[in-house]
Amino acid sequence: EIGGGMVVTICRDDDVLTINNPKHARRGDTRGTGSGLKHIQARYRLLSERMIRIENNANEFRVIVPLLPCAP
Numbered sequence: 001e002i003g004g005g006m007v008v009t010i011c012r013d014d015d016v017l018t019i020n021n022p023k024h025a026r027r028g029d030t031r032g033t034g035s036g037l038k039h040i041q042a043r044y045r046l047l048s049e050r051m052i053r054i055e056n057n058a059n060e061f062r063v064i065v066p067l068l069p070c071a072p
Contacts, residue, residue, distance in 0.1 A: 012067070020062045037063070 008021045041052050050066035 015067045017065045017067055018062060019065070020060060022060050023058070 006021055006024070008019065011018045011020075037052075037054060044052050044065070048066060048068055052066070053064040055062040055064070
């Protein structure tokens with residue numbers, strides 16, 4: 001759909017944040033390098049032993065981020 005936009009869903013479930021969006025066909029070569037997610041994962045490893053999970057299938061893309069504890 002031209003001009004349809006993208007729907008991104010962000011949910012919190014207990015101690016994780018889930019960001020999810022459906023995949024749509026793109027025009028032209030709009031692939032990213034993946035460096036943004038790699039950068040976030042590397043920084044997150046400095047803050048927590050828990051890992052960010054990335055799920056990428058034919059229909060949707062999902063990133064699951066464990067929430068960090070708040071500082072007192």
